[in-house]
Amino acid sequence: MALKKDKPETVMPRKPITKYFRKYWQLYAMMVLPILYFIIFKYIPMFGNILAFRRYRPGLGPFGTEWVGFHYFSRFMRDPAFWRAFRNTLILSFENLLINFPIPIIFAILLNEVRNLKFKKLVQTVSYMPRFISTVVVIAILKEILSPSSGLLNNFLTSVFNIEPIYFMNEPKYFRLLYIITDTWQFTGWTAIIYLAAITGINPDLYEAAKIDGATRLQQIWYVTIPSILPTIMVMLILNIGRMLSLGFEKVLLMFTPSNSSVSDIIDTLVYRTGLANQNYSYATAIGLFSGIIGLILVSTSNKVSKKLTGDGIY
Amino acid sequence: MKKKRSVGDVIFDIIIYIVMILTLMICLLPFIYMLAVSLSDSNSIINNKVIFIPKGFNFEAYKKIFTYPDFFKAYGNTVFYTFFGTLISLTLTTLFAYPLSKVHLRGQSIIMKFVIFTMFFSGGLIPNYLLVSSIGLTGTRLAMLIPFAINQFNLIVLINFFKTIPEEIEDAALIDGLGYFGILYRIVLPLSKAGLATIGLYTAVFFWNDWFNGLIYLKTNQFPVMLILRNIVNGTAMLGDAAGSADKATIALSIKSAVIITSTLPIIILYPFLQKYFVKGMTVGSVKG
Numbered sequence A: 001m002a003l004k005k006d007k008p009e010t011v012m013p014r015k016p017i018t019k020y021f022r023k024y025w026q027l028y029a030m031m032v033l034p035i036l037y038f039i040i041f042k043y044i045p046m047f048g049n050i051l052a053f054r055r056y057r058p059g060l061g062p063f064g065t066e067w068v069g070f071h072y073f074s075r076f077m078r079d080p081a082f083w084r085a086f087r088n089t090l091i092l093s094f095e096n097l098l099i100n101f102p103i104p105i106i107f108a109i110l111l112n113e114v115r116n117l118k119f120k121k122l123v124q125t126v127s128y129m130p131r132f133i134s135t136v137v138v139i140a141i142l143k144e145i146l147s148p149s150s151g152l153l154n155n156f157l158t159s160v161f162n163i164e165p166i167y168f169m170n171e172p173k174y175f176r177l178l179y180i181i182t183d184t185w186q187f188t189g190w191t192a193i194i195y196l197a198a199i200t201g202i203n204p205d206l207y208e209a210a211k212i213d214g215a216t217r218l219q220q221i222w223y224v225t226i227p228s229i230l231p232t233i234m235v236m237l238i239l240n241i242g243r244m245l246s247l248g249f250e251k252v253l254l255m256f257t258p259s260n261s262s263v264s265d266i267i268d269t270l271v272y273r274t275g276l277a278n279q280n281y282s283y284a285t286a287i288g289l290f291s292g293i294i295g296l297i298l299v300s301t302s303n304k305v306s307k308k309l310t311g312d313g314i315y
Numbered sequence B: 001m002k003k004k005r006s007v008g009d010v011i012f013d014i015i016i017y018i019v020m021i022l023t024l025m026i027c028l029l030p031f032i033y034m035l036a037v038s039l040s041d042s043n044s045i046i047n048n049k050v051i052f053i054p055k056g057f058n059f060e061a062y063k064k065i066f067t068y069p070d071f072f073k074a075y076g077n078t079v080f081y082t083f084f085g086t087l088i089s090l091t092l093t094t095l096f097a098y099p100l101s102k103v104h105l106r107g108q109s110i111i112m113k114f115v116i117f118t119m120f121f122s123g124g125l126i127p128n129y130l131l132v133s134s135i136g137l138t139g140t141r142l143a144m145l146i147p148f149a150i151n152q153f154n155l156i157v158l159i160n161f162f163k164t165i166p167e168e169i170e171d172a173a174l175i176d177g178l179g180y181f182g183i184l185y186r187i188v189l190p191l192s193k194a195g196l197a198t199i200g201l202y203t204a205v206f207f208w209n210d211w212f213n214g215l216i217y218l219k220t221n222q223f224p225v226m227l228i229l230r231n232i233v234n235g236t237a238m239l240g241d242a243a244g245s246a247d248k249a250t251i252a253l254s255i256k257s258a259v260i261i262t263s264t265l266p267i268i269i270l271y272p273f274l275q276k277y278f279v280k281g282m283t284v285g286s287v288k289g
Helices: A017-053 A071-077 A080-100 A102-112 A117-132 A135-146 A152-161 A172-200 A204-212 A217-242 A249-255 A258-264 A267-277 A281-310 B007-038 B042-046 B060-065 B069-100 B108-120 B125-134 B152-163 B167-175 B180-191 B193-209 B212-217 B225-234 B248-286
Strands: none
Touching: A017 A071, A017 A281, A017 B069, A017 B108, A017 B125, A017 B180, A071 A281, A080 A102, A080 A172, A080 A258, A080 A267, A102 A117, A102 A172, A102 A217, A102 B007, A117 A172, A117 B007, A117 B248, A135 A152, A135 A172, A135 A249, A135 B007, A135 B193, A135 B225, A135 B248, A172 A217, A172 A249, A172 A258, A172 B007, A204 A217, A217 A281, A217 B007, A249 A258, A249 A267, A267 A281, A267 B125, A281 B108, A281 B125, B007 B248, B042 B248, B060 B248, B069 B108, B069 B152, B069 B180, B069 B193, B069 B225, B069 B248, B108 B152, B125 B212, B152 B193, B167 B180, B180 B193, B193 B248, B212 B225, B225 B248
16 A cells, blocks of 8 residues: 655756746646645645634534634543543454454465466455445345344344344444454455555565475465565554554444444544534534544554554555 | 375365355355345245245335335436546546646645645544535535545546656657647547546445435435435335335335345446456555556
8 A cells, every 4th residue: 555756757957937837837727626626625624623622603604703722622531422432442443453454364365375266366356346335235234134033143043042033233242243244344355455466476486495395385375475475464554553543434323323332432423423413513523633633643653663664654 | 297286285275265165155145145035025034034045036125116216216316426426536536647647747746745645634524514514515416526526545546547658658749739638638548548447436436335425415305325225224214115014024124135236236237347447446556656
């Protein structure tokens, strides 16, 4: 996922600005609308965050009416609902990382060992597909499969183990598990692309040498494949840690029920409820800004760490 | 040349093939289950006879959902958002990506920073919402299109794609007196079909799958199909006679499945033909510019 700007290869000789502009004005003209778009839809909302420090009055503009300083911040800092959401966000992110970080790596390594190229291609193609399915559909299917009255899983549990139907979607103890396995289902194949690309780049001579030394395929994986893709794994790990606060908000919102709220209320859903449902705009903006700033710090720190350790980052 | 394979090797292969076949099944079975439920009669569903093969095969659920005006309308809305959303997005993204692919252009690196910064820090939900409503987009279909006109990731994919086009081709055209708009339209775009297809598909999938923005910005008759599906699953919307009917749970079940299948069908059908473009974006985007 490394996006790097390249250095200009040749420095253009400095021409007088009018002549330069006469030559390139069309290129600048192209950018007018897109830049306006970025100003209006990205930068104005960014400055709109000052609402966190101002009181909002309906109909009097999106930036609030009077300064209140850190009033809303100190309010949410004393709010147990905020700390619950904060804790839930971190726990869910951490557990998700713990499980869904290694799985695509293992999948990519195993897929690489498939010798029948047509079959390999088929598995690859099918495994990417869930990435393009709407979260609404994923959760709708999940709810049907887990339905206590007619779902596959409960039917199976009742008929084979004689267990009473379980309300999976409502019970807090299943929420994180369900969040994580739907993520596994949706993103394993897709994330594996990066590792497969890294594996493809390994010098085949290394495998030849290992074979001559009598390494089994398991040993080849352990001593050649994994060390070779370790830099990629490190970069991905660091970047994922940087993104700890951004969970799949839409999915959590779709899975949210009042009975599982003790674990499913994350920062983003709290912002949504206090902001849009209860229209405490300033209060919700303050929470959103707080988590946005922590997110920014996490991402830039992790990027710095990544660059230092591996020479690779996202910007 | 071929050596005799050791026992360990054979076992290894068997394990790998089992894992891969399981992966295939896990990816596909949910859809097969939904398809089977949507094609079965309600009796078989009640008695839990349906697993992966439809029992009491019929198209009732499909016939029904297409007689519901809400669903039909929502499907049309989604097609509208997907078509125009993708069109607007491709146009603006191309207009931005082309100048930004010229690294020697004065101001290019500042504008790149201006763009990339927005990938790391943004307005957040509430400021965005208040902006969209204060410029009067709430309750209009434009609210689904304009705020999402440029996605920074797609922009970078396209910039990287344009960078691979050799500049010599353009130089010749410049000498012939073609301006940059002409070059973009007549030379660069025809060479970039694969790149445009890739980001066009990402964009189309985004608009097809979007429901949250519909929820916060739109009126009921403007809802996209995914939002209708979400409301059906939530129980906040019932389609037609499913409400109040005696065995509404099961009717709702086959209808729900039919809605799931119908709303995902375009993606499932088109996916196998277009998947190479999907993957291309992932790899082009990760190649350093």
